[in-house]
Amino acid sequence: MEVALITVGDELLSGDTVNTNANWLAAELSDRGVAVKRILSIPDERAEIAARVREYADDFDAVIVTGGIGSTPDDVTVEAVADAFDREMVVTDLTRESVERRLAAIRERVPDREFDVDVAAEAAVPAGSRPLVTEAGLAPGCVVENVYVMPGIPDELKATFETVGDEFAGDRRSRFLYTVEPESNIIAALAEAAERFDVAVGCYPDREAAHNRLKVTATDDDALDAAAAWLLENANASETPVSRDW
Amino acid sequence: MEVALITVGDELLSGDTVNTNANWLAAELSDRGVAVKRILSIPDERAEIAARVREYADDFDAVIVTGGIGSTPDDVTVEAVADAFDREMVVTDLTRESVERRLAAIRERVPDREFDVDVAAEAAVPAGSRPLVTEAGLAPGCVVENVYVMPGIPDELKATFETVGDEFAGDRRSRFLYTVEPESNIIAALAEAAERFDVAVGCYPDREAAHNRLKVTATDDDALDAAAAWLLENANASETPVSRDW
CATH class of the missing domain: 3.30.1370 (Ribosomal Protein S8; Chain: A, domain 1)
Incomplete structure (x- = not known):
């Protein structure tokens, strides 16, 4: 099995953040006998992300894309992956319930603070994708065909990868x-x-x-x-x- | 100024090595106002390195390629860069003297050990390139058009980048x-x-x-x-x- 990693984020390209996510994923995949063939870091640019996801989805057995799945304007990864496969963004029962459950937990922990969250925006994933929800983060990851989209925050990434780790195997x-x-x-x-x-x-x-x-x-x-x-x-x-x- | 980084080496793709070189270079370039637009890690595969160097050399103002410039069979980066620009590999006076001087220093430090070095192979660079020699490493780096080739060993990379650091500047x-x-x-x-x-x-x-x-x-x-x-x-x-x- 041959896999490519795409790590999205201006902070990687400016040297503000060491790409420990790529290193962690590469080691996890190698431990499973998978050959990691590319690790690419690109800016938070929707068209560029869409183009590279499309290219690597065609060239490799699977692609893991990390980073930029939150709700601030610089987070465009999930929309870009939807573009790559000509999908609309939709909210599913699973992702809405996951976001609402996580929000309720946060509000219980911090009752004095107001969180003005757009649940629909937070819970949106590409139509027909398989959502990846965990208890670690708010925005869900997803799988579109052979492309796995995961959060960039290391703890959330690890929790998300572990939900699909068994899908990665090889004989190296x-x-x-x-x-x-x-x-x-x-x-x-x-x-x-x-x-x-x-x-x-x-x-x-x-x-x-x-x-x-x-x-x-x-x-x-x-x-x-x-x-x-x-x-x-x-x-x-x-x-x-x-x-x-x- | 827009720059792409290509870090070559199976050890990066298997998760054995954290890509601190990319992070260090990205921070150095950002400090100089340069926009780093891509960081790509690829295996020690000559054709793949040549193809990506060619692509990024066309797309960006400069490309820095690190890793795989030694003399073991898995080190194919310099030859791949030569391929990318249709150049032969040649030995220059500067690179030969640099390798011989470094070898003499090593032999003086370790007089009891035999070093069976092929000086010509170690000193070869693409024809017409500008060699980058330092006192830190044996194999020289080089510049071919807008592509800078540097060693992968962190101390050698840093010493090599510092010889050309002034050539990187931007207004970000x-x-x-x-x-x-x-x-x-x-x-x-x-x-x-x-x-x-x-x-x-x-x-x-x-x-x-x-x-x-x-x-x-x-x-x-x-x-x-x-x-x-x-x-x-x-x-x-x-x-x-x-x-x-x-």
Whole structure:
């Protein structure tokens, strides 16, 4: 399964916010054997979001779009996804009840404060979509065809992803190996491993840990194990972290 | 000035590495008034890198590409950028001398270790490019037309960006404001501010700080100040951080 992530928000592009959502989702998906093929951050611009959602929905098995699903004017993601699939925005019984239930809980917690909420606007999702409601946030997420729309606030994102996590699965597996050899001395071994076995091999210098970390990825368990065994021998690698003494 | 960032590397897409490089570059560029319009992470795939570099080079004033400029087989970024501009890879006097000087320093530091380095491979850059050499890393970065290629190791990236930082400048300015009002209660004010003045207004709930942060961005100082003054009044905002007491 191949997935693309689209993280929406001017705050990501201005460097105000580190994109921890993308990192968290990428790790969750990789743990499930899914190949994440693109992570794209774009501004809160409706036409741009719609165009990229359309493009990635065609190119990948699924797309996860996060951020910009609230009710302030800069939140245009859900409308943009509706545009991408030529859908109207509608309010469903499920989303209206979810918003009303969450609002009631908030009003109970803060009885002295007035919340002037447009429930219909808050509860609107693309027509025919599958709403994703949680107890974590007000505005619901949704699924339109193969596009999953989720909140940008990290706690809300995590709660929302967990409602659909089982829909993401793949057969990619990885193993990490470690070596103190200089990169230059193992180039030939890395190239040969990738050629001999049906695997991808990445090499990542980690200066703090004082080693090079190798990551071997495959969709076939036997190929993965054979490549790892070969690299243990031919790249002077180890299955547990090592440190340079030079 | 509008810039796109392309961060290359399977480790970003698998969630092994948080994309701090993109965040650092985005903040540096924003500080210089530059609008970052895209941040894209893609795998270490030569054809995909070449295609996206070509696309973004046409669409934006400049592109910064980071990661995958080393010498292991998974490092294909520089070759991909050469492909994007139909250039051969060449070794220049500057890059050869830089690699040799860095190698000599490493060998002096670690005299007992053999480094089997292919200097020509390490020093190769696209023909006609402007090499970017620093004392921080072995493989040089380069500039091809409006595309800046930089290392992925954070210290090397920072050293490389600083050699060209003055080439990035723009006229975007921002101001932060803070409010304890619920988002729902300031929707109309946010919409009106964006309509009255030539500004963009983002609203970011910060649960830890217990406020909503507003970011006003403009290319005209008077518009920025007028919009901020208007929001201070009409969104019950403050120039210094505030906290909800509800």
